Each structure stands twice: as structure tokens, then as C-alpha cells.
Amino acid sequence: MSIEMSNAMSLEMSREPVISARDVRVWYGTTRGAIRAVDGVSFDLAPGETLGLVGESGCGKSTLGRGLMGLLPKGAKRDGEVWFEGKDILSMRPKDSYRLRGSHLGMIFQEPLTRLNPLMRISDHFQESIKQHDPSLTKDEIKQRALDALRLMGIPPTRYRSYPHEFSGGMRQRLMIAMALVLKPSFVVADEPTTALDVLVEAQIVQILNDLRRNFNTSLLLITHNVGIVAEACDRVAVMYAGRIVEQGRVADVFENPQHPYTRELLRSTISLRTTGLNFIPGAPPDLVDPPDGCRFHPRCPEAMAVCATRNPVNIERPRGGRVECWLVGPEDEIPPGGKQRLKQEELTVADEA
Amino acid sequence: MAWPSTEPIVDIRDLSVHYGLRGGSLARLIGSDAGTVKAVDGINLTLRRGEVVGLVGESGSGKSTLGRALLGLAPATEGSIEFEGQDLADLSGRRLRALRRDIQMVFQDPSAALNPAMTVEEAVGDALRVHGMRSASERRTKVIDALERVGLSPVELFLEKYPRDLSGGQKQRVVLARAIITGPSVLVADEPISMLDMSVRAKILQLMLDLKQDLGLTYVYITHDLASAKFFCDRIAIMYLGRVVEIGPTEEIFANPRHPYTKALLRAIPDPDPGRQLPRDLPRGEVPDAASPPFGCAFHPRCNEATPICGWESRDLRALIEGHWTRRSAEEYAGERSIVGDLDHLDKPTTGATIGSAGSAETRVFLDRVRAEKPDEPIWGGIDAINDVGSGVRVQFREGVDPALRRAGEVQVACVLYPDEPTGVEAAESDRDRPPPPPEPVSAGINRRTVGLTVVGLIAALLPFVAFAGITREFVQNGVLTSYSRINVLGILGGVVAFGCGWALLTKGGGAERAPWWKAVGVVVALLGVLQFLHGSSLLVAVSPCQSERVDSTWCR
Numbered sequence: 052m053s054i055e056m057s058n059a060m061s062l063e064m065s066r067e068p069v070i071s072a073r074d075v076r077v078w079y080g081t082t083r084g085a086i087r088a089v090d091g092v093s094f095d096l097a098p099g100e101t102l103g104l105v106g107e108s109g110c111g112k113s114t115l116g117r118g119l120m121g122l123l124p125k126g127a128k129r130d131g132e133v134w135f136e137g138k139d140i141l142s143m144r145p146k147d148s149y150r151l152r153g154s155h156l157g158m159i160f161q162e163p164l165t166r167l168n169p170l171m172r173i174s175d176h177f178q179e180s181i182k183q184h185d186p187s188l189t190k191d192e193i194k195q196r197a198l199d200a201l202r203l204m205g206i207p208p209t210r211y212r213s214y215p216h217e218f219s220g221g222m223r224q225r226l227m228i229a230m231a232l233v234l235k236p237s238f239v240v241a242d243e244p245t246t247a248l249d250v251l252v253e254a255q256i257v258q259i260l261n262d263l264r265r266n267f268n269t270s271l272l273l274i275t276h277n278v279g280i281v282a283e284a285c286d287r288v289a290v291m292y293a294g295r296i297v298e299q300g301r302v303a304d305v306f307e308n309p310q311h312p313y314t315r316e317l318l319r320s321t322i323s324l325r326t327t328g329l330n331f332i333p334g335a336p337p338d339l340v341d342p343p344d345g346c347r348f349h350p351r352c353p354e355a356m357a358v359c360a361t362r363n364p365v366n367i368e369r370p371r372g373g374r375v376e377c378w379l380v381g382p383e384d385e386i387p388p389g390g391k392q393r394l395k396q397e398e399l400t401v402a403d404e405a
Numbered sequence: 406m407a408w409p410s411t412e413p414i415v416d417i418r419d420l421s422v423h424y425g426l427r428g429g430s431l432a433r434l435i436g437s438d439a440g441t442v443k444a445v446d447g448i449n450l451t452l453r454r455g456e457v458v459g460l461v462g463e464s465g466s467g468k469s470t471l472g473r474a475l476l477g478l479a480p481a482t483e484g485s486i487e488f489e490g491q492d493l494a495d496l497s498g499r500r501l502r503a504l505r506r507d508i509q510m511v512f513q514d515p516s517a518a519l520n521p522a523m524t525v526e527e528a529v530g531d532a533l534r535v536h537g538m539r540s541a542s543e544r545r546t547k548v549i550d551a552l553e554r555v556g557l558s559p560v561e562l563f564l565e566k567y568p569r570d571l572s573g574g575q576k577q578r579v580v581l582a583r584a585i586i587t588g589p590s591v592l593v594a595d596e597p598i599s600m601l602d603m604s605v606r607a608k609i610l611q612l613m614l615d616l617k618q619d620l621g622l623t624y625v626y627i628t629h630d631l632a633s634a635k636f637f638c639d640r641i642a643i644m645y646l647g648r649v650v651e652i653g654p655t656e657e658i659f660a661n662p663r664h665p666y667t668k669a670l671l672r673a674i675p676d677p678d679p680g681r682q683l684p685r686d687l688p689r690g691e692v693p694d695a696a697s698p699p700f701g702c703a704f705h706p707r708c709n710e711a712t713p714i715c716g717w718e719s720r721d722l723r724a725l726i727e728g729h730w731t732r733r734s735a736e737e738y739a740g741e742r743s744i745v746g747d748l749d750h751l752d753k754p755t756t757g758a759t760i761g762s763a764g765s766a767e768t769r770v771f772l773d774r775v776r777a778e779k780p781d782e783p784i785w786g787g788i789d790a791i792n793d794v795g796s797g798v799r800v801q802f803r804e805g806v807d808p809a810l811r812r813a814g815e816v817q818v819a820c821v822l823y824p825d826e827p828t829g830v831e832a833a834e835s836d837r838d839r840p841p842p843p844p845e846p847v848s849a850g851i852n853r854r855t856v857g858l859t860v861v862g863l864i865a866a867l868l869p870f871v872a873f874a875g876i877t878r879e880f881v882q883n884g885v886l887t888s889y890s891r892i893n894v895l896g897i898l899g900g901v902v903a904f905g906c907g908w909a910l911l912t913k914g915g916g917a918e919r920a921p922w923w924k925a926v927g928v929v930v931a932l933l934g935v936l937q938f939l940h941g942s943s944l945l946v947a948v949s950p951c952q953s954e955r956v957d958s959t960w961c962r
């Protein structure tokens with residue numbers, strides 16, 4: 052384990068990141084005001100690395116994933132930088148970012164059936180998407196590439212001319228993965244790719260995603276509710292709360308030794324095979340139109356201090372690598388006098404529940 | 406954990422719920438129905454007062470159907486359900502409605518379970534109104550009490566709200582309030598936390614524990630999530646394709662899983678413990694089509710402990726060959742494909758599978774290559790013989806065994822690996838291993854179709870000779886009226902139908918083992934059909950009884 056870890060660490064340091072997000076922000080305009088779904092997110096992803104993105108519902112995970120791809124709905128605004136191969140995706144012309152998607156960036160969604168045209172054979176899906184991004188390929192070359200990708204996902208060549216409805220749920224998801232990977236993109240976002248699947252099939256897909264770096268050297272941002280999946284398939288984890296990444300680092304470090312109270316409470320409230328008592332975080336994530344001042348988690352945080360309610364926590368290095376933003380970790384010298392006093396929490400009721 | 410009580414409250418005996426799949430009406434007429442789905446197939450289960458029984462399994466295993474059957478919402482095809490000693494089937498009208506008060510259900514999706522046009526107060530109080538409580542103020546008192554019990558306080562904040570104003574967890578609380586307001590003793594909870602956010606699940610589960618404590622409820626907890634079942638249930642029944650494959654006390658199931666399916670489910674649970682290794686030996690494939698389940702043990706195609714008698718058949722052969730092809734290069738695949746030809750016919754389940762189109766020897770070489778690649782696949786042990794036929798080979802599989810639930814230690818398991826003699830009461834009641842099932846559904850259906858086709862064909866071909874409904878028509882020859890005949894409408898129709906039946910017999914008759922005499926019958930019926938058509942349309946004057954010489958023949962009037 053330790054050898055593996057130091058290997059991976061040196062890997063991370065020796066290689067340029069594939070993708071580098073800096074202070075990314077995304078708002079949705081509504082009549083109530085702007086929903087700040089992603090509010091200042093930064094991270095790097097090394098080649099072949101998998102980053103798990105976890106957090107409660109509505110904290111902005113999907114918005115971040117789509118924002119990185121430039122796949123936001125109308126009315127959404129974004130800001131910040133996403134560096135990919137020396138270029139900033141966010142400031143590209145739409146035509147260029149479209150060209151980038153598919154050939155260099157890939158996306159895997161939760162509901163594969165809604166992404167496939169029921170009237171088109173699998174072969175046509177591949178033809179169409181490959182042709183768009185690499186018009187120089189001949190029909191035979193396309194078929195060759197498609198069959199290779201399908202084979203790696205365990206779909207036999209006999210099924211190449213089938214229609215989407217002729218596949219089972221798990222096969223469809225493998226198909227989507229094959230389509231996302233056929234052009235060997237260097238960065239893929241997978242948004243809850245297993246949520247709709249059966250338990251055993253979910254485990255199969257997690258395994259496939261886990262093998263990705265070996266087979267394709269693809270970097271993956273894996274969005275999921277399931278911390279178990281993060282532990283099994285990811286190198287690093289980013290914990291998101293109310294539009295910000297509050298803690299990120301190597302999975303083993305973060306899960307064994309969470310620095311942010313939110314990370315700790317999220318892990319504690321997860322029901323796993325070792326659960327002997329039920330724990331939960333009181334209240335619900337805040338309204339992103341008007342999030343709380345200071346640390347956004349302070350109204351729910353069991354360890355909140357006076358400073359937490361007034362000042363934004365500083366994003367600092369985690370004690371064992373990675374980043375964290377929580378006043379408990381520091382920096383000491385920025386906490387005003389008396390700031391460490393325990394904050395008196397209001398009673399949170401079910402009325403505030405998610 | 407000791408049982409909360411030993412008193413049975415619900416007793417399910419040999420329960421089966423089968424759904425007929427809709428085929429066309431003509432298909433039904435000639436006996437080729439599209440089959441049935443055995444959603445629940447011979448299940449025995451006793452609920453003891455105060456316990457939590459978990460029904461765990463993948464999609465399509467029949468969990469919801471079993472739960473719905475408890476409420477009388479899914480009709481039992483066979484078997485019985487007794488609630489406090491009363492058979493549900495004997496209840497009717499008012500008594501059945503009274504029972505609905507005693508057994509309540511909570512569904513997975515709280516948004517779908519609540520009427521968007523009803524306020525919380527209306528939704529929760531509605532059950533009382535249905536059960537005949539007229540006084541609005543009385544209802545309101547009860548609603549307030551129920552909402553308080555499920556933690557929706559301050560109640561005034563929620564009474565007037567609509568579902569759209571509530572979060573997922575709050576909606577599920579409303580659904581729970583609605584379920585407990587009639588004072589039930591059994592609550593069937595169908596995936597009550599699956600649709601909720603991770604951080605809300607523990608809250609709802611805690612609430613259910615509190616309700617159980619306060620109200621003395623008995624739970625049936627339906628889930629595909631073993632982790633929550635482990636925490637929540639006293640006993641667990643693992644289900645697969647309509648059957649219980651393992652059942653026993655929760656601790657024993659987790660400490661000592663016996664059925665290969667249980668083991669697989671346990672291995673597959675993602676665990677947040679970073680020290681854990683990824684499981685490498687997951688079952689392949691997915692839950693098969695319930696309308697045509699695998700032979701023998703339904704789990705055998707995915708089982709990594711399967712034995713030669715687990716029910717191997719043609720579909721397994723297809724999966725094996727296609728799996729082999731995912732590991733071949735394109736050229737190798739093209740070559741092998743041309744040897745074995747199309748595999749689609751293997752989807753029709755049979756224990757005698759014919760493959761190969763380029764010669765028996767070549768097909769054998771190909772099979773040897775597949776075998777050499779994966780010599781440990783259990784399917785090889787299930788092959789009795791490989792015989793040359795035509796330009797390929799016929800792979801003969803061993804008859805499989807469909808294992809019954811049998812006692813193994815503290816639990817019961819349905820797997821040939823646990824053949825212990827039945828000793829316990831429940832085990833003694835369950836059948837022996839059922840005899841090999843294959844021929845029954847497949848060929849029976851098709852023979853019925855064959856017979857149906859023959860009968861319909863013959864009637865269509867012969868009836869118009871005796872029945873009359875014709876139009877008289879005169880034949881003019883050389884300007885002279887020489888003869889007249891009739892167009893027999895029935896004859897034309899009958900001829901067409903008979904020909905169709907004959908043709909169907911020729912091409913599809915006789916079932917999997919296509920005996921030559923069905924072809925002969927097909928030819929005869931089709932010919933009769935042609936004859937009848939020609940006769941009916943008067944084109945066959947020579948054969949027609951209505952020839953000019955016999956104008957006054959009774960046949961023609």
C-alpha cells in the first residue's frame with residue numbers, strides 16, 4: 052500500500068496535470084436571484100488518475116462536471132479557468148470546445164437509455180460520433196476501433212449491429228462507456244454512472260472504471276453519492292459542500308483521517324456493513340441563493356467556533372497532503388481573539404431537513 | 406438478537422404470483438401464448454409479531470410483488486396468505502378493507518406516492534376518510550398526532566404544505582404518517598430509503614425503528630441494499646427470480662453466507678473502508694429474463710460455484726462463445742464466426758444445442774479452442790456428449806436440478822451444494838428438488854400450437870364444402886351461357902386460412918424437435934387450402950360440384 056502510494060505521488064508530481072481547474076464558478080439565474088451552484092472550485096487531475104467527487108444532493112457536483120465540459124444549460128454563467136493541454140476550455144469559442152468534447156473529453160451519464168437514439172443501431176452511434184470528431188477515419192477503421200472498445204467492455208462483436216433496446220441496463224452503461232472512450236479521450240467525467248443499476252452490475256461497472264487507467268490511461272472525475280465506490284475506485288477524493296470543495300486528498304488519507312467535520316459526518320452517516328448505530332447530520336445543505344456567511348457548514352457543524360460564523364475559512368494544505376478549508380485546521384494566526392469560542396448552535400429540526 | 410416473539414402474525418404458504426404476458430389474440434387462439442412471468446414462485450414465509458424481515462435481491466426478484474401480495478394488491482396464482490389466522494383469499498369487501506388498515510405499505514418514491522394536489526393534512530387524513538371516519542376535527546387530531554410521531558414538527562408548519570414544498574426526506578415522513586395513521590400491525594416498506602440522499606437515509610431508518618418501538622409494528626423491509634438490511638433486519642430472505650434462495654437470521658447470513666448468490670451480493674457491496682480490496686470474482690452478466698428463466702438453478706449462468714447438474718443449456722453455450730469472442734482479435738473472430746455461423750437460435754432454450762455451419766470437425770476444433778481458453782468453466786462438466794450432425798455438432802447437456810430450499814445449519818438454502826437432508830419442519834414441508842423442468846414449458850407450448858394449427862387448418866379447409874354462402878355467377882362461353890357456378894366466400898376465406906396454417910406448420914410446427922410428419926400434415930393442410938381457395942373462387946370448375954351438367958344439384962342451390 053505504501054509503495055503504491057508513493058508511486059502514485061511521484062507520478063502526480065512528475066507529470067503535468069491533464070486538467071487544472073482554477074477558481075471555477077457557475078451560477079444559474081433565477082427569479083429569486085443567482086444560484087451559486089459552484090462557487091470557487093480548484094483542483095488538478097494527473098494522467099490516469101481518478102478523482103471521486105462526493106457530497107449531499109444539490110451541492111453542485113453535476114454542475115461542476117458539466118461546467119468542466121462546457122455542457123451547461125442556457126442561462127447558466129461561468130467564470131474561472133479550466134486548463135487542458137495548455138488551453139483554457141472556459142474561454143474557448145463554443146465550436147472549439149465542441150471539437151474537444153468527444154475526442155479529448157468524454158462524459159458518461161446516469162441514464163444511458165436517454166442518451167442513445169432508439170432508432171439507431173449501435174454501429175451507427177459509433178459511426179456518427181467518431182466521424183464527427185475524426186472525419187479522416189474510414190468506415191472499416193471506425194468499425195475496428197468501435198469493436199475494440201466494445202470488446203474491452205465485454206460486449207461481443209456479434210452485438211455490433213443491435214439496437215439500444217436489445218441490451219440490458221448494465222450492457223447499455225458499458226456501451227456508453229465504450230462510446231465515451233472510443234476516441235481515447237484523456238479526461239472523462241462520469242456523473243453517477245451506476246445509480247440506476249443492480250448491485251452486482253454496479254460492482255462490475257465500478258471495476259471497469261477502476262481498470263480504466265490501466266487500459267486507456269484516462270483521467271476520470273467520478274461523481275457519486277456513494278463513498279464506498281469512491282474508496283474502491285478512486286485515487287483521490289474531493290468532498291463538496293454548498294458549491295465548494297471543502298476537503299480533497301488521497302482517498303485513504305481523507306477517509307482514515309478526515310480533517311473537515313463535514314467529511315467526517317458524511318462518512319459517519321453512511322450506512323455500511325460496519326454500521327452499528329445510526330448517525331446523521333442535522334439540518335440540510337443551505338439555499339445556494341443565499342448561503343450562510345463564514346463557513347457554509349457552520350449551522351450544521353458540531354464543532355463550529357465563533358470565527359466560523361463570520362469569516363470564510365482559508366483554503367490551506369492538509370496536514371498529510373491535499374487541501375482543506377476549515378478553521379479547526381487553521382491557520383491559527385488568522386483567527387481573531389476569542390474566535391475559537393464554541394458557537395452556540397440553534398436547534399435544527401426536521402423542518403430544515405433535506 | 407433474540408426474536409421479539411414467536412407468535413406468527415402473517416403466514417405465507419406456497420405463494421405463487423404469475424403474470425401472463427400478453428401475446429396477440431390470434432397467437433392465443435392457436436395456443437402460442439407469450440408465456441408467463443413467475444414473479445413469485447412458491448414462497449413460504451412466516452412473519453413473527455414484532456420482527457423485521459428483510460427481502461433482499463436484485464431487480465425482478467419478486468420482492469415488490471411479494472410485498473404487494475401481502476396487501477392483497479397482487480393476486481395469488483397459488484398458495485395462501487394468512488393474517489392472524491385468517492386466509493386473505495376468504496376475505497371480501499368490507500373485511501378486506503379492514504385488513505388494509507392492519508397491513509400498510511410504504512413505497513420507494515415518496516414523490517410518486519403523494520398526490521401533488523393534496524396538502525399534507527389531506528394526504529395523511531385521506532386514509533381515515535376512506536376507512537369511514539367522518540368527523541373532520543377527529544381526523545385532524547389524528548393527523549396531528551401522526552405527523553408528530555414521524556417528526557414533522559412544528560406540525561402547523563406542514564399541515565397546509567403541498568408535496569412540492571417538501572424535501573425528499575420530509576415527503577417520506579408524510580408517507581410514513583399516512584401509513585401509521587390507521588394503526589396497522591404490519592408495515593411493508595418497499596425500498597423506503599433507496600431514493601433518498603445518503604445523509605437522509607439514516608434519519609428515515611431511525612424513524613422507522615422508533616415507530617416500530619412505539620407502535621409495536623412488524624416490518625417487511627424490501628431492499629437491494631444489504632448494508633441497511635444488516636443493520637435493520639432480524640431475519641433476511643435473499644430472493645432471486647421469484648424464489649427465496651437463502652433465508653435465516655441476519656447474523657448468520659452475514660457471518661456465514663452459504664448460497665453463491667448471497668456471497669456474491671456481500672462481495673459486491675462497496676465499502677468505505679479504504680483498506681479493503683476490490684472484489685475480483687464478481688458474478689458475470691445480469692439478472693436474466695424472468696419470462697424465460699434459466700433451466701435448473703436460475704442462478705447458474707452467473708454462479709462461480711456451479712456444478713455439472715445446475716442446469717446447463719443452449720443459452721449458456723451462446724454466452725460462453727460470445728465471451729470468448731470478446732477476447733479474440735478481429736481476424737480470429739471472423740474466422741471462428743464463419744465456422745460456427747449464427748448463434749441466435751441458441752436463445753431458444755434447449756438441452757440439445759446444434760451449432761456449426763462449416764463442418765463437424767471444424768466445429769469441434771473451435772469448441773476445443775474455446776475450452777482451452779477457459780478450461781475451468783463449469784459448463785464443460787454439464788456437457789454429456791457432442792455428436793456430429795450435418796455440417797456441425799450437437800452439444801447434449803445434462804439434465805439440470807432445480808434445488809429446493811433445504812435446511813443448512815441455522816438457515817435454509819436452495820443450492821445443490823447444500824444437499825443436507827431436510828430435518829426442520831419448514832424444510833420438510835418444502836418440495837424435494839423439482840424434476841428437471843426443461844421439456845414442460847417449451848415443447849408443451851409448441852405442441853399445443855402445432856395441434857391448434859392443424860385443427861384450425863383442417864376446419865378451414867373442409868367446412869366451406871358443406872357450409873354455403875355464395876354468389877351465383879354465370880359463365881359465358883362463345884357467347885352462350887353454358888354453365889354457372891358460384892363464388893363461395895367462405896371457401897375463399899377458408900382456403901386462405903388453411904393455407905396459412907399449413908404454411909405455419911411447415912415452417913414452425915412440431916416445436917424444438919421438428920418431426921417430419923408435421924411437415925407432411927402442413928403440406929396436406931396447405932394443399933387443401935389451395936384447393937378450397939380455387940374451388941371457392943370458381944376457378945376450379947372441374948372440381949366444383951356446380952358444373953353445368955349438374956345445375957340442379959343441391960350443392961349449388
Ligand SMILES: Nc1ncnc2c1ncn2[C@@H]1O[C@H](COP(=O)(O)OP(=O)(O)OP(=O)(O)O)[C@@H](O)[C@H]1O
Pocket residue numbers: 079080081086088106107108109110111112113114115124339
Ligand atoms: N438547470 C438549472 N437551473 C437552475 N438551477 C439548477 C439547475 N441545475 C441545477 N440547479 C441547482 O443547482 C444546485 C446544484 O445542482 P447539481 O445538480 O449540480 O447538484 P448535485 O450535487 O449534482 O446534486 P445531486 O446529487 O442531487 O445530483 C441545486 O441547488 C440545483 O437546484
Ligand SMILES: Nc1ncnc2c1ncn2[C@@H]1O[C@H](COP(=O)(O)OP(=O)(O)OP(=O)(O)O)[C@@H](O)[C@H]1O
Pocket residue numbers: 424425442443444462463464465466467468469470471629695
Ligand atoms: N403487473 C405486472 N404484470 C406483469 N409482470 C409483472 C407485473 N408486476 C411485476 N411483474 C414482473 O414480475 C417480476 C418481479 O417484479 P417485482 O417488481 O416484484 O421485482 P422486484 O424484486 O421488486 O424488483 P425491483 O428491485 O426492480 O423493484 C418482474 O420480472 C416483473 O417484470
Ligand code: SF4
Pocket residue numbers: 664665666702703704705706708709710711712715808819820821822
Ligand atoms: S445451485 Fe448451482 S448454480 Fe445455483 S447457486 Fe448453487 S452452485 Fe450456484
Ligand SMILES: [Mg+2]
Pocket residue numbers: 112113114
Ligand atoms: Mg447530480
Ligand SMILES: [Mg+2]
Pocket residue numbers: 468469470595
Ligand atoms: Mg420492487
